[in-house]
Every structure is written in structure tokens, then in C-alpha cells.
Amino acid sequence: MARFQHTVTLAPVPRHWFESCVLMLHDLAESLEDDGARLRLPDGRPLPELLLGEGRHLQPGARYHPESDEDGEPDLDATLTVLAWDRRRETALEIVTLGDDSPNPTHMACALRLTSVERPREAELSGKMRASGGKWTKYISGSGRLHLDLGTWWPSAAGLGRPTAPPVTGTLHHPLTRATATVVPRPAKDGRWRVTVKVRVTGRSFARLLLPVAMAVMGRRARAAFAEALDDAAEAWNGQVPVLLRKDMERLRLELVESLFNTDEEHKPEAPR
Known part of the structure; x- marks a missing residue:
């Protein structure tokens, strides 16, 4: 077993x-109108790079595909499916991607669930990947789950008692390892969050014997890499989040919409001078 903190x-x-941002995103999605396979913004502009392939917009069972760069047809190797869309109960989306690169085609599915949009209580992200094409492909397969209890996150971050369970829990399953993680926020003296991340890794199959040896040899370096990765993520968070918080929801919505149309412009080659 290996432990990191x-x-x-x-x-x-x-x-x-946060709750206003969730509502804004739902309002934006619901403001889109379907014109056949094409989705349009309230101002009539077509939404780029996303097509409705099956069902009614935002109804359970609706399926969307990215637009192919070559012929403008739906790319069926990637699918976004609406599993649930109910503001008072649950919003759930699933993304499935197929990789047909031989000799090991892959199937990856990720699902995002949010309990109650009007007063978010829980969020969960889960994923599963499997590969085919040979007996060794099971070692590039696995699954994971991340659960966020929104009802206990902010009280814990404010120092209002200690949660009976960590606000964030995660698990990762692989044929050779199993990892569990917890995340707990507490208040810092300057009003920021002090967030502690703990990870426990156990070996499975023949890795059960190899993991202790690997930690004896590489343990210090592995823990340093773990800390460095979290420090880098924190630096990125602290550089971007305060900028977002200074914007109201209307400005964020406008910037989000415009970013959908600026993607192509950023990748266009410069015109010859």
C-alpha cells in the first residue's frame, strides 16, 4: 500500500x-433551438461543431455528435447523450468516444450527474474505458468515480464543524491497482481554502507484491511528484478563478457564447501580407 497527502x-x-453559474449554463442550453440537426442561439446564429442526431433537444435520450471537419456530417465516433434534464431533480449527461486505431480499439464513456440545479446538492463524475484486440488490453482498461457533496463542502471550507465524511471522495479501479482519494477543505487565516488531498493506492494481482518494492525505491520521488502536481493545479486555479469571480453571469454568458465562434478564427492561418 502507498499513501500520499x-x-x-x-x-x-x-x-x-457557483449556483448562479450552474443556472446560467442551464439557461443557455435551454435557450438553444433545434432547426433539424442544427442548433441555433436565440439571435439565430447556428451553434458550431455540434449536431443533434437523435431525439428532441435536452429531452432524455437526445443524442448529439460533433461535426466532422471533412464533410460537415456528424462524427459518429463521439456521442453526447442526455440521460436526465430536470432542474428540480437531476441533470445527467454521458459522453462516449470510440477509438478505432488498430490493433486495440477503445471505448470510453464518461457521465456527469448533478442533483438539483436550483439548489445543487451533489455532483458526480464517472468514467470507464475498455479496450479490445488482445489479452493484454485489459491492462489499458479501468474505471473511476469522483463524488462531490456540495451540501458539506462550503460548511467545511468555512470551518463550521467537521464533516462526518469527506466532501469529495474518489476511486480508481485498474486490473493492477486500486486507488481511493479524499479531499477536505478548511479555512485559511486569510479567508482562502486550505484543501487537503489524501490518496491511498493498493496493488492488485501481481502488482500487490511489486508496489511495496516500488515505493521503497521511488517513494520519495513519487510523493514529491504528487505534491508538485497539486501545487501546479493550485497555481493555475489561483491565477484564473479570481478573474472569473469578478465577472457577473451575463458577462460570463456572453464570453462563453463568443468563445464558441472564436475557435476557428484562432486556428486560421494568417493571410499573406
């Missing part, structure tokens, strides 16, 4: 801002 300091996100 590191604490970072993060800029806080007010709960009301």
Missing part, C-alpha cells in the same frame, strides 16, 4: 456564485 491553498468560490 498534500495540502494546497486555494482562492475560495462563493456558493451563490
